[in-house]
Amino acid sequence: MQYNLQHSLITHIADKTGIKVVWIYDGVKLPTTKPFITVEQMQNNTSVISKQREAVRTIYRFQIGLFASSVSNRALKQGEIKRVLLFDNIELLDATTPGRSLGFFYANITAEVPMPAEDISNDTQKHRVYFDVEIDVTFNKNTL
Template identity: 45%
Template sequence: MANLYDIQASLKTFLEQQTGYTCVWIYDGVKLPTTKPFLTIEDLQTQHETLDKMREVAESTYRFQVGVYASSSAQKAKLPEEIKRALTFNQIPLLDTSQSGFPAVGFFVADVERITPIPNDDITSQTNNHRVYLDVTVEVTLYK
């Protein structure tokens, strides 16, 4: 059964394989790379909904923010589109992080909801130049 940790690890691995760039898992205290381009992935809220009165089917919607830290304005325009296409038109292998070697145990799909460019509000921080975020959702249906 898919869970938040496995889905996030799967998205991180998939993005690294598709783009060839490092993808950093965002957590409290993480240090971002100084060499661009790189990607980030952060889990946001998860929504859970019961779909029938007998409580036999439920759905979880996992939301993620994929950050693109580009090295130029041109790359800032191109890389999010590349990521959107990869997420939209591919099944993503679901990795089981509880097993050695993280084997793929299935597949899932992801949807890109929006792409938002973020201006750098601190000109002393070169890391925040040429930044874009993609809002990504993964829906998982649960059966009793």
């Protein structure tokens, strides 16, 4: 599920905003041309929600970063990304089978965090904002 959710977020955000989206993993190189968006997996939490372990709930967390070209560009794109995440019914894509849809889901934004540049000579780190996003999924033992 993790792989499908991250793939779906990346595809949806890229399609809706027209901005390049980078999947964050160990060793990835960030683009030098802005704006661009990053999607990174964060901590997931799983809990048993029924007796006999018939159903479990997992909250998948992602950090979505916007790297903008200016403070005004950041403010404009931040609002656009926020609308896409909060109000769109996002298609759940099968990351291993192109074109296969598994359903739809909603994302929740729990925080928006603007980040100052740690080193102002590093242009990549200027004009950033991060969205903390959660996707709440309930499974039963037949669907996990």
